Amino acid sequence: MSHWMVINETGGPDALSWEARELGAPDAGEALIRHTAVGVNFTDVHRRRGDHHLPTPVPCSLGLDAAGVVEAVGDGVTEFDVGDRVAYAAMPLEAYSDERILTAERLVPLPDSIDDKIAAAAMVKGITVQFLIRQTFRVEPGQVVVFHAAAGGVGLIACQWLKHLGVTTIGTVGSEAKVDIARAHGADHILVHGRDDIAGLARELTNGHGVPVVYDSIGKATFDESMRCLAPRGMLVSFGNVSGYIEPVHLSQVFGAESFFFTWAKMHHYIESREDLLSATRDLFDVINSGAVKIDVNQTYPLQEAGRAHADLEARKTTGSSVLIP
Ligand SMILES: NC(=O)c1ccc[n+]([C@@H]2O[C@H](COP(=O)([O-])OP(=O)(O)OC[C@H]3O[C@@H](n4cnc5c(N)ncnc54)[C@H](OP(=O)(O)O)[C@@H]3O)[C@@H](O)[C@H]2O)c1
Missing domain, CATH: 3.40.50.720 (NAD(P)-binding Rossmann-like Domain)
Structure with missing residues (x-):
């Protein structure tokens, strides 16, 4: 049995609850990923509160980015295999879960040099910085x-x-x-x-x-x-x-x-194609690997305490990135 954090109604940090679900097997082109670290982004707070449109009706989960290990792949998936370390920044909002199924096209392979927590902390936030300063307005x-x-x-x-x-x-x-x-x-x-x-x-x-x-x-x-x-x-x-x-x-x-x-400027529009996703991620991993950018995971919470992570973020108590551990 899998578990995920669900909002049955938009509201405060207590709106998130830990629920069981049957996940099934991945379909063609999909992969089942067991999460090892999950990112927390301010947009999750907006969605939980109902400030931003929820792409799927409640009850639904939250979370755009995570790192983990491939547990199973559907027919036709050739780029990834069981046991591969991967990360993603992608819809549907289901990263707040211990495992999930996602189209393999949205996964990026994780190099050994990048730890799972760093990847979970960096995917949405780092890709966002990449497109802002290298694409939306390319600084000199x-x-x-x-x-x-x-x-x-x-x-x-x-x-x-x-x-x-x-x-x-x-x-x-x-x-x-x-x-x-x-x-x-x-x-x-x-x-x-x-x-x-x-x-x-x-x-x-x-x-x-x-x-x-x-x-x-x-x-x-x-x-x-x-x-x-x-x-x-x-x-x-x-x-x-x-x-x-x-x-x-x-x-x-x-x-x-x-x-x-x-x-x-919205991240999804800058990584719509697989080529764009891989190119932005390559830039991000390069600056991390070279030491130019260090990812600060300054707050870590158990996944089931995602509500507490949200409360801290909303109260402006955090610095750097927060990560949830399943
Ligand atoms: N467009 C996109 O695709 C995209 C992608 C990723 C993130 N974002 C946006 O980027 C921003 C940063 O995201 P993040 O996840 O890294 O969050 P974050 O910067 O870690 O947290 C938000 C920060 O905003 C400041 N802030 C100012 N007024 C605030 C208020 N009324 N309530 C709460 N915080 C307030 C606080 O810093 P101080 O205490 O220093 O003021 C707070 O720490 C968010 O607006 C997020 O939605 C956009």
Whole structure:
């Protein structure tokens, strides 16, 4: 018998419950994976609370990324075999489980150099950093950029990767307690929301011009300030809304602003093909293997305590990545 964490109704961290299920055998093209480590992402919180649309009706599970071992394969699966170590960042949302079946096309082989917990912590967050800084807005050495929530899971990976690429990062955090960790991971300037003048520093470091890109996952609370940081023809890359959805923008505000680009960027659209998935993952594993990026698993919980992991993430108590262990 398999088990998974299920939400029967959207709600608080208690909405998650541990339930048994019959899994069956993989169909053609699928693999059964026994999870060894499961990622926790803020998007799981959004879905549990009902802020974001659930792709399947309740009752359903959560979780986009995990690492584990292939236990069985269906007909036609040639790339993977029983016993292979694998990881993924993929729908359907079933990573919060001890084992699951997934189309083998979405799996990536795990090199020996990458431990299961690191892989579970890095798949969604690391691929996200890859597409943000190498694809959505491809940074260049010497540029100054703003990256919000710099001490979070995505944030700590971004700070290190940007440093590795020769970029100067203005990282933002929610409290003084998170300044040191963001600095230790390569952010050159760390500013605290509500205390420091983020747009002021963005202009000071760029001779008054503004920065070419702001990576903003906070949404409603930071939109105005992010816009004030941008250089003419700069790009606001919006990829999250932990503080709520950005308020509607009146077109007169847009016409009064400098020329700018706005984009909403979602991981799934950057790894739709197998080639794109493998290419983004290869980049990620390269920076991990070279030592340029270290994945910080700063919180670990038993899978059955996923609700506690969510509560800590929502309360802004975490830094780096959190992982669930089945
Ligand atoms: N578009 C995509 O495909 C994609 C993929 C992955 C992740 N994301 C987004 O990237 C962001 C980071 O994800 P993550 O999993 O690594 O989470 P995280 O950054 O570890 O946690 C979120 C952080 O946001 C900050 N924050 C600011 N206002 C907050 C509020 N009102 N409530 C809670 N936190 C608040 C907190 O840091 P401080 O205390 O320092 O403010 C908190 O630690 C999320 O918005 C997520 O949805 C998007």
